[in-house]
Amino acid sequence: MNTNLENNTVVKSRTSKKKKKAKAKKRRVIILSVIAALLMISIGGVFYVKTTVDNYESVIYPGMKIQGIDLSGKTKEEALKLIEEKYKKSVEQKKLIMTAGDKSYVVNYADMKLSFNLDDTVKSVFEEGKDKGVMEKFKMIKNPTEKDHQLKFTYDNKVIENKIKTMESELNKNKVNAKIAKAGDGFDITPEQAGMKLDSKSLQEEITKAIASSKETEAEVKVKAKLVEDKPTITKAELEKINTKISGFSTSYENSTQARAVNIEISTNTINGTLLMPGDSFSFNTIVGDTTPDKGYLEGVVIVGDKFEKDYGGGVCQVSTTLHNAVLKAGILPDSRLNHNLPVGYVEKGLDAAIAYGWLDYVFTNNTKYPMYIEGYAGNGSVGFNLYSNSALLTGKRYEFYSETYATTPFETKVEEDSTLEEGTEVIQQYGMEGYKVKAYRVIYQNDVEISRELMNNDTYEPTPQIVKRGTKKAETAKPSKPDENKDKEKDKDKEKDKDKDKDKNKPN
CATH class of the missing domain: 3.10.20 (Ubiquitin-like (UB roll))
Incomplete structure (x- = not known):
């Protein structure tokens, strides 16, 4: 009995071990199958991802637009x-x-x-996303974001x-x-x-x-x-607002030549009617311009250095000087003004204003709060300017001016040789004048009571040299006649007498 039990036990034990081995083997097969399946799926997935990504390497990714136009999948x-x-x-x-x-x-x-x-x-x-990794690319393709x-x-x-x-x-x-x-x-x-x-x-x-x-x-x-x-x-x-005359000044040119008178009248008429709004500046050279013959200017006497010479526009400095004095009487001091090199005869020394187009200008500014109208007139030997503005400027103030000479410089005499004058002859071409140093003052009166006196300008007038032309031409002397020439002359005289006798014979009685 015991032997049989032992044998049965051994048989059962072996059978159990076989069953366990079979189950283990089956389990391994299942695991390997699953692994194989997963591997196959993984390989297939990778292949699918790669194939999908590769398909978009030559085209534009989904969701890409330009100006709202969908370009997905386009080359x-x-x-x-x-x-x-x-x-x-x-x-x-x-x-x-x-x-x-x-x-x-x-x-x-x-x-x-x-x-x-x-x-x-x-x-x-097209290149958007092309530089990314495979999975990022796959994600852009499968889950596109519009752009x-x-x-x-x-x-x-x-x-x-x-x-x-x-x-x-x-x-x-x-x-x-x-x-x-x-x-x-x-x-x-x-x-x-x-x-x-x-x-x-x-x-x-x-x-x-x-x-x-x-x-x-x-x-x-x-x-x-x-x-x-x-x-x-x-x-x-x-x-x-221009309703009254605020100043005026005039000078005479009645002794001037016709050419000088014409120049004065043309330049005065050019200035006449000039309007200066508050803050506007007047420039003589801008308004009058160059004194060229095409404008009608003639040759007149002008001051060049220390000499009087002829040039177009001679006389216009009298116009600028006259205007300067009208401006001064309005209570306005000029922005730019220079005296002549030589004194002039139409105003006191220190009250003149020279101009030369291109380099010497006369400028002043309307420093009032009202517009200003300049009226200029010239004719019958008189040139003048009237300034018009608002009556509010007439506050009872009056401006007067005077000058004083505090130094003089004698003139020198220059002798210039002249081959057209006979030797020993002297002619004064330009008379000399002294030079001056002058101070000009402005005196301000309020209701005819002096309230201030101020130095306006300090001017220097160069002396005018006296220019003498001295002749260098030699006097001609008579040449002595030769003896043969004298004989010939006597023969000619005798012939002339014979001719006269023949004429007398032919006269009727």
């Missing part, structure tokens, strides 16, 4: 063609329309020399600028300042007229913004131009 060439058809052509057909009032001005985009950055933009879109790229283009703004210039020429209306002219004892005033001006700067800014923000679907880009009022700087109301 660069296909994307370029699509953009040209759907965007570029539509942009080239657009119009820029500028309106001003009831007028419209059109610029075709096709005329603006458009230049698109198509190649660069498409290349940028819309904006296409840029440039254009020739010259076309627009030219159109704006056309608008300016058609729309701009020049302003007209009020004008004033002396009429008898009063003035005639022409009212001002407001102008209209295109705000070109803001229009250009608006155009630039409108072009940049417009969509390709918009066939027309519309911009409204602004017209602004261009107000005159001189108004009738301002000119009406």
Whole structure:
């Protein structure tokens, strides 16, 4: 019995071990199968991922757009063609329309020399994500995120600028300042007229913004131009403030040559009617200009250095001097004024004002708060200027001027040889004059009571040299006759006598 039990036990033990081995083997098979399956799935997945990613290496990733145009799966060439058809052509057909009032001005985009950055933009879109890892690429393909790229283009703004210039020429209306002219004892005033001006700067800014923000679907880009009022700087109301004469001064030229008188009258008439608003400056050389013959100026005597010479415009310095004194009497001191090199005879020393076009000017500024009108007159040997402004300037002040000579310089005599004068002959070509150092003063009176006395200018007048022409021409002496020549002369005389006798014989009795 025991033996059988042991045998059974051994059999059962062996059977159990076999069963365990079988189960272990089965388990290993299952595990290996699962591993193999997982491996196959993994390999397949990798292959799928790689294949999917590889398929997009030559095309654009999903979700990529340019100007809203979907380029997913498109090659660069296909994307370029699509953009040209759907965007570029539509942009080239657009119009820029500028309106001003009831007028419209059109610029075709096709005329603006458009230049698109198509190649660069498409290349940028195509390369988007291409530098990433495989799984990132796969994720971009399977879970795309939309991204819309904006296409840029440039254009020739010259076309627009030219159109704006056309608008300016058609729309701009020049302003007209009020004008004033002396009429008898009063003035005639022409009212001002407001102008209209295109705000070109803001229009250009608006155009630039409108072009940049417009969509390709918009066939027309519309911009409204602004017209602004261009107000005159001189108004009738301002000119009406000119209501009284505030100063005047005149000098005589009755002993002048006709040429000098003509020059004085032309330059005075040029200045007559000049208007100076508050803060405006008067420049003699700007107003009168060069005294050239084409303006009617003649040759007259002018001061050049220490000599009197002839040149066109001789005499106009008397005009600048006369105006200078009228300005002084209005209480205005000049900004720029120089005396002549030599004294002049039409005003006191120290009160003259020399001019020379191009380098020596007479300038003063209207330093009042009222407009100022200059009236100039010349004729019958007298030249004068009257300044008109507002009666508020007549405050009881009066300006007087005087000068004092504090030094003199004797003149020298210059002798110049002249081959046209006989030896021993002397002629004074220019008489000499002393030189002077002069101080000019301004005296201010308030209601005829002196309230101030001030040095105005310190001038030096060079002496005028006396120029003497001394002859160097030798006197001619008679040449002595030769003996033979004397005999010939005697024979000629005898022949002449014989002829006279024959004539007497032929006379009737």
